[in-house]
Amino acid sequence: MKKLLTALSAFIVSGIFSIFALPNTQMVKADDTPVVTLGTSLTSSQRQGTINTLTASLNSSNYQTITITGSDLVKYLNPSGADFTNDSGVWSSAMIQKASSGSGINVHILPYNGRNNITTITANQYKNAALTAGISDADIYVTSATPIDGSGALAGVYAAYAKNGDKLNQDQINAAQNEMNTLSKITQQNKDKNGYSDAQLNNAIAGAKSQMAKQGQNISNSQIRDIVNNQININHLGDTINNNQKEQIINLLIQIKDSGALKDKNFQQQASQLADQIQAGAKNIFSKFNTPETRNWFQKIVDSVVNWFKSLFSGIMILNN
Known part of the structure; x- marks a missing residue:
């Protein structure tokens, strides 16, 4: 289970603008211990500030950390069309926490020092991409110390899986990244x-x-x-x-x-x-x-057919009487 947790935790790790990409594998479930993923490009103060932001809801509970580097992005995201190098920066970070069975995927984009630095990707977009990636029943917290579009906040998942010896499905990685974009x-x-x-x-x-x-x-x-x-x-x-x-x-x-x-x-x-x-x-x-005024065309057709049959049967009953 710890392998799965670490994988999920890396979820929103990757970096700045194009230093983001998407993840995927078979339905991943976070372990009980939350995992904080930290971009390697963070300064010491940014690293601590990121940890403070992501773990604020834990009330001093235990958590694990993992660092994602440019080489992780090269290995797992370049096959899906990205052009990272081993020196590529990684700033975006996340915390992954197991949720109770049936809770679904919950994403929280957190402001860093009062500012939302995820400039483009929405929480719902993250959720849909995470679903394609194979994540289930998890609370995911996302933040960045610097402004970034967030177009690949799931990239760290693949690096985390690889570091723990689990095989990743590159086809799902590609689908997840394409979905986000x-x-x-x-x-x-x-x-x-x-x-x-x-x-x-x-x-x-x-x-x-x-x-x-x-x-x-x-x-x-x-x-x-x-x-x-x-x-x-x-x-x-x-x-x-x-x-x-x-x-x-x-x-x-x-x-x-x-x-x-x-x-x-x-x-x-x-x-x-x-x-x-x-x-x-x-x-x-x-x-x-x-509302009646805004029902879609399919609903209106169904209503019309149902009403037609009601009228038909009412007419038949009247004739029989």
């Missing part, structure tokens, strides 16, 4: 549009993953396309997500399927929990979707 880019492109929110997008992705898992590893690309179209409509994104962005999402989910992520028996349950978490955290957005 894709969702972040789409949110940046749509952030000023009415009717769009990062929560809607990530809820659609989590919902799609859950539906894909129900159908299993043999799901076809055509079925994935149908699922994406359905989730876009359910989440009222049809007027904001353009065709190019939709194709990016479809290709991303196909890559996740091809990575083998759907084979894990916990994937569907964790995806459903993630969708519930996202909706609970953005009730002001999702509560609007359940």
